[in-house]
Amino acid sequence: MTSILLAIMGWDPKGWEQRFRALAPQHDIRVWPDAVGDPADIRYACVWKPPAGLLAGFPNLKAILSLGAGADDLLADPELPDVPVVRIVDPDLTMRMTEYVVLHVLMYHRRQRLYDAQQRERRWLEHSQPVASEVVVGIMGLGVLGTSAAQMLQRIGFKVVGWSRTPKALPGVEAFHGARGLEPFLRQSEILVCLLPATPATRGIVNLDLLHKLGRHGALQGAYLINAGRGALQVDADILAALEEGSLAGAVLDVFPTEPLPIESPLWGHPKVTITPHNAAQAVPQTLAMSVLQQIDRIERGHPPENTIDRAIGY
């Protein structure tokens, strides 16, 4: 019997606890903060936004498993124990993200906000509509999520370009990489989809300078931003400035440097901004608990865990 800790902040841990107990009755499931027991028992910590310093209190940890796709909050803990940190990679999570990206690319491409406004005025007026093949979507971040979104957008007919830290090859996608590849990538991208991890190198990357470089080919109404990656990537004030000056036609933001987005943020009320509450790829215990428990089983059988974080690069 292996002791597994669930330490979850910001989500209701109930569903996770039930699912872990149902799927792994052979294990001893402990739930922070009320039912931790002897910290020395804990071998695996399955966590979402645990308070900094918490994990240092478990001397016999073998691995830390994140219950969400991002791990930047975890790595920000200066006392994080020196054990493997495992990210979740799950087809369910990937497809939810793909749904979100496709939805918001199409909402802009098909000018749904304009047709909504016309409906409020009872106006029947058709506007000329480019075909998807005339529109270039740029995906920043070509990991599992970015690759899936890129492939689906291609199937719908969009031209897709990609950018990543290291070289990646994706059929049909012109792929750029590294600092030197960023500007040519941006110059082509009229709809920018940001799915990068938050690392010291990507912090604040979505700033006014970057937004000024986005392509304006004329097929759409201007450059457009979709950030469903991490809040730390974006500079809210720069996005607002780009919207105000007209260099950005609109933005869809699922993530923010501060979450929940503070009620006084001008992003909430901006007519060109769509805000969703960090739900682009909802982590649902029903399917994800199985992925996490499979990783624990791998480690228990002596195999190295998959999808571990490289602390040197931050994801």
Add this chain to the structure above:
Amino acid sequence: MTSILLAIMGWDPKGWEQRFRALAPQHDIRVWPDAVGDPADIRYACVWKPPAGLLAGFPNLKAILSLGAGADDLLADPELPDVPVVRIVDPDLTMRMTEYVVLHVLMYHRRQRLYDAQQRERRWLEHSQPVASEVVVGIMGLGVLGTSAAQMLQRIGFKVVGWSRTPKALPGVEAFHGARGLEPFLRQSEILVCLLPATPATRGIVNLDLLHKLGRHGALQGAYLINAGRGALQVDADILAALEEGSLAGAVLDVFPTEPLPIESPLWGHPKVTITPHNAAQAVPQTLAMSVLQQIDRIERGHPPENTIDRAIGY
């Protein structure tokens, strides 16, 4: 030199005329109503919503080519000459329709209207979200447009069922057909996408009785209607009644029995209705003119035209 007539109502014929002249300088392009010349010259009539009786005035027509996907308006002309009537089938038109269907299925699936409302209230609140595989989309009409939409929705992860007049086989799609197949098809469909042609048999098919049969499996907020087929399929008053009584959670309507939708229609202001101005699959001369001219070339070379209307069944 063959004389080709363009007779277009409700759209600006300019783009079509320019494109026809550019692509087919060897032909004699005439434009109704101002530059028809001798009616006896005209061999092909390329039309969109021509007035009833107009085409009877051309005694030497070899074929009538519709510039849009639907032909019900044409067939309603009691004096329609007895020559082949050709529908447009074009990959560009097909993909535009697929974009539209995918956009509106995802908007409902991802509860975008609810998140929009929350944004107006500056509310950060996540709702539980089914995965696409828990949601059944039913496609009525499995022609070129329905098949393309069905396949793309499947790739995104939705469960797709289909219904058509005659038996059709589509990989991965449970396909129903005919009068006896309608009810079992509807019972499964939680999001109903209507892409049927308007024929005497389908007129008014989207009525209260049909809407009552839609599936309510609990994964979504209730049954949902997307009609991007033809306006004659739907009974506006029945859709409103279904929305009012709660048997329908929402509707997206691109087509109406009367177009433009009259300003006094209560559909315009209904909070659960999305209205678009018959632009789900915009017919754009840039690409479609080539499809039409290719059909004319086929006939001129002695081959039978493709995608002809069967007047007995009405599409």
